[in-house]
Amino acid sequence: MHNTNNKDTQSLLSRFKARQVSGNAGGQVSLNREKVQKAQFKDFLLYKKIKAHSDIASEVGVQNPFMLCHSTIAKAHSVINGRDYLNFATYDYLGLNGDERINEAAYKTMQDFGTSAGASRLVAGERPCHELLEHSLASHYGQESAIVYVSGHATNVSAISTLFGKDDLIVYDRLSHNSIMLGAKFSGATCLAYKHNDMSSLEELLRTHRHNHKNTLIVTEGVFSMDGDVADLQSLVAIKQRFNAFLMVDEAHALGVVGKSGAGSFEHCGIDPVQVDIYMGTLSKTLCSCGGYIAGCKELIEILKYYSAGFVYSVGLSPVLAMASYTALDLMHKETFRVSALQDICAFAKDYALECGLDVGNAQGTAVLPIIIGSSLKATALSNLLFEHGVLALPIIYPAVEEEKARIRLFLSYSHSRDDIKHCLDLIKSLDAAAEKKVDTISAD
Numbered sequence: 001m002h003n004t005n006n007k008d009t010q011s012l013l014s015r016f017k018a019r020q021v022s023g024n025a026g027g028q029v030s031l032n033r034e035k036v037q038k039a040q041f042k043d044f045l046l047y048k049k050i051k052a053h054s055d056i057a058s059e060v061g062v063q064n065p066f067m068l069c070h071s072t073i074a075k076a077h078s079v080i081n082g083r084d085y086l087n088f089a090t091y092d093y094l095g096l097n098g099d100e101r102i103n104e105a106a107y108k109t110m111q112d113f114g115t116s117a118g119a120s121r122l123v124a125g126e127r128p129c130h131e132l133l134e135h136s137l138a139s140h141y142g143q144e145s146a147i148v149y150v151s152g153h154a155t156n157v158s159a160i161s162t163l164f165g166k167d168d169l170i171v172y173d174r175l176s177h178n179s180i181m182l183g184a185k186f187s188g189a190t191c192l193a194y195k196h197n198d199m200s201s202l203e204e205l206l207r208t209h210r211h212n213h214k215n216t217l218i219v220t221e222g223v224f225s226m227d228g229d230v231a232d233l234q235s236l237v238a239i240k241q242r243f244n245a246f247l248m249v250d251e252a253h254a255l256g257v258v259g260k261s262g263a264g265s266f267e268h269c270g271i272d273p274v275q276v277d278i279y280m281g282t283l284s285k286t287l288c289s290c291g292g293y294i295a296g297c298k299e300l301i302e303i304l305k306y307y308s309a310g311f312v313y314s315v316g317l318s319p320v321l322a323m324a325s326y327t328a329l330d331l332m333h334k335e336t337f338r339v340s341a342l343q344d345i346c347a348f349a350k351d352y353a354l355e356c357g358l359d360v361g362n363a364q365g366t367a368v369l370p371i372i373i374g375s376s377l378k379a380t381a382l383s384n385l386l387f388e389h390g391v392l393a394l395p396i397i398y399p400a401v402e403e404e405k406a407r408i409r410l411f412l413s414y415s416h417s418r419d420d421i422k423h424c425l426d427l428i429k430s431l432d433a434a435a436e437k438k439v440d441t442i443s444a445d
Contacts, residue, residue: 057380061438065383065394073098076415078392086420088393088410091285093367094256094328094338095414102288102327109323117316122305129322136329137281138295140263142273145301148293148317148325149310152252152282153179155292158310159280160217160248161186163303169213171205173197173220175227177250180219189217196224196362199235206243216245222254222265226401226409227361228368230258233269237276248278256286256332257346257367262339288328289321342367342414349412349421356429361405369410370396371428375439379406382428382435389431391424 041047057064072079075097078087096102109129118124130148138146149155160183164170170184174193184191190213195201202218210216218240220231231249240247251264259267264281266273273279278300283291294304304311332338343365350365359372373379376397383395386408396409408428412421 062377062380063384063387065380065387068392076413076417076420080392083390085387085390085392086424088391088412088416088424090413091253091367091411092288092413092415093286093342093411094262094332094335096286096328096331096338097288099288099328099331101331102324105327106320106324110320113319115318115320117318119315120312121316122312124316127316127319127322129319129326130317133322133326133329134293136326137293140329140333141266141276141279141295143279143295144298146293146295147301147304147308147311148283148291148322150291150314150317151310152284152290152292154310154314155280155282155294156180156250157183157186158308159278159294159304160184160219161188162308163187163300164189164215164217167214169209169216171202171209171216171218171245173224173231175224176219176221177225177252180221180250184219189213196227197229197232199232199239202236203239206239206245210243210245216243217248218245219248219250221250221252222268223251223258223366223368224362225253225368226396226407227363227370228253228366229362229364230254230265230268230366233265233271233276237271240277246277247275248280249276251279251281252285253366253368255281256339257342260339261336262286262332262342283317283321283325286328286332287325289324291317291321291325338414342412345414345416345418345421346412348418349410349425352421353425356425358425358428361407367412369412371408371410371425373406373408373435374404376403376406378435378439379408381438382431383408385431385435385438386424386427389427391427393424393428 068080070078070080074087074090075092075095076087078085113127117127134146134148138144149158156179164187166188168189170187170189171192171194172180172184173196175196192205192209194205218236220236223230236247249265254264256262258265261267266276277296279295281293283289283293306312346367347365349369350360350363353360353369353371361370361372363369373382379395379397383393386393393408393410395406397406401407410424
């Protein structure tokens with residue numbers, strides 16, 4: 001799968017280098033005293049980069065696979081431009097999106113409270129569904145309290161940057177989500193990354209730097225969103241206790257996916273949930289709506305309710321979305337057969353991918369299955385070919401991952417069948433040579 005020369009992409013980019021003349025990264029327009037030109041966003045360097053990549057794709061016949069418009073609910077199958085596609089680009093992990101019971105609960109809430117919270121919850125007040133959801137999330141993680149935000153990304157950014165500051169240390173897994181890294185950066189704390197899932201690397205950083213700082217936060221994803229592997233929570237708990245640190249776990253891709261009942265990474269790793277200080281998660285995956293949450297002790301949640309900018313200065317979560325997530329969480333607890341079926345599909349997918357000779361990287365049989373291709377250009381070309389054959393499976397390319405780790409990422413769900421999995425993986429294997437040939441043709445032009 002990795003025959004493509006990784007220099008191909010850089011070679012192609014160099015052909016368009018002249019199109020990326022100097023510009024602004026995103027703000028200030030330089031002034032010329034003799035002639036001041038009108039400020040235009042097309043002069044921004046970021047736009048010029050987008051345009052150059054678009055030009056490359058257009059000239060070499062590679063289609064943009066992103067932001068396609070679906071005309072139906074996106075589950076294991078979806079309809080795009082009137083055609084049915086086998087869909088591996090949605091994280092409806094337990095197949096609950098569109099469930100009649102969730103729809104009915106959301107519709108009843110809309111009738112009672114409308115579609116908007118009206119303002120920040122500090123100003124507009126609470127709705128019963130906010131309290132129901134937060135109480136249920138806190139209970140799920142064995143914590144005293146919880147708080148929900150309107151965005152999963154903003155949850156990490158706002159919570160981390162509120163809780164820690166210039167006298168503190170934040171140490172995070174180097175493959176952590178962008179929102180974790182931005183939250184750490186915006187906090188003003190000293191920020192260090194340890195090698196992925198490498199406890200020796202983490203301990204070395206803490207031995208060297210912990211004593212210079214007031215508070216220390218260790219952050220990891222429970223299930224990693226790009227690689228589908230699971231954090232070593234038992235070791236992380238022992239390390240955080242030894243170094244008197246706080247431990248934060250992002251459960252976005254773990255809830256409903258790992259652990260016997262789908263409780264998440266704490267159940268999967270066999271630890272007492274109270275040993276984790278801060279749980280973060282999203283409402284957009286297993287919980288079928290949109291937003292994020294933090295669960296922890298009551299003092300933590302009080303701080304966030306009154307000081308976290310993403311909560312204080314933002315409209316509250318829509319009552320409709322809060323009720324949808326509350327109902328989805330309740331169904332997850334009651335219908336554990338969904339978790340068992342998902343875990344069976346995930347294990348099968350990983351095993352079959354290996355049987356096909358595909359490189360699954362660090363995957364551990366969770367709902368995130370990476371197929372490592374080794375080149376951004378080839379991964380995109382392969383995604384195009386899959387789309388032509390009725391399968392929606394998107395590429396993850398540089399700089400989201402390292403160039404040699406460019407991949408097709410599959411999101412697996414309760415709604416997928418074994419035949420769906422086999423069809424997709426068989427296609428990836430059979431189309432690999434065609435994608436390779438396309439890249440070779442492009443590079444030779």
